[in-house]
Amino acid sequence: NILGTHEVRVIAPKTLLPADVEQLGVHVFHDLEQGLEEVDVIIMLRLQKERMQGGLIPSEHEFFQLYGLTPERLRRARPDAIVMHPGPANRGVEIDSRVADGPQSVILEQVSNGIAVRMAVMSLIMGGGEAA
Numbered sequence: 001n002i003l004g005t006h007e008v009r010v011i012a013p014k015t016l017l018p019a020d021v022e023q024l025g026v027h028v029f030h031d032l033e034q035g036l037e038e039v040d041v042i043i044m045l046r047l048q049k050e051r052m053q054g055g056l057i058p059s060e061h062e063f064f065q066l067y068g069l070t071p072e073r074l075r076r077a078r079p080d081a082i083v084m085h086p087g088p089a090n091r092g093v094e095i096d097s098r099v100a101d102g103p104q105s106v107i108l109e110q111v112s113n114g115i116a117v118r119m120a121v122m123s124l125i126m127g128g129g130e131a132a
Contacts, residue, residue, distance in 0.1 A: 011035035013067065015056045032067050036076040044069055044085040044095050060093045070096045074104065082106045086114070 010021060011029045022028055029035030036042065047063060057063045069083065083095075083105045091097045100107060 009035050009039065011067070013057065013063075032069075033073055033076055036073060039077045040081055042069065042074070042077060042081060042083045044083065044089070046086070046088060047090055047094050049090075060090075064093050068092070068094060068096060069099050071098050071102065074099055074102075084110050087111050 008026045009029055010017065010026045011032050014030060017028065047057070047060070049060075074081070074083070081104060083099055083102070085095060085100065085105075085107045087107065087110075089095050089100055089107070091100060099105065
């Protein structure tokens, strides 16, 4: 039981996964469509191009073709699934704009709430008393 869930899935090319990721108790998928079947929550991560060494992905275009979250692929998830992304998103690389801006996206709320949470944590760390 990870994070209070029945199952946590990690979907990525082998070249972008830590070698021992399965030891964390997650289910690993290298096929996006299989990994999305009937999920409740999809948390996309930004492809950090500035930290990548050559050869981990063939190209951004090919990455999107294989791993980009499109409306068609999103249909494999549960109908009430939500889509999250910590931002900034590389539209057309890891996520299609129609998904990022679509009705299942909670990205704007996630970013807004993340700011408030970080402010509260900083206040506590700096001796500001109890969190509101």
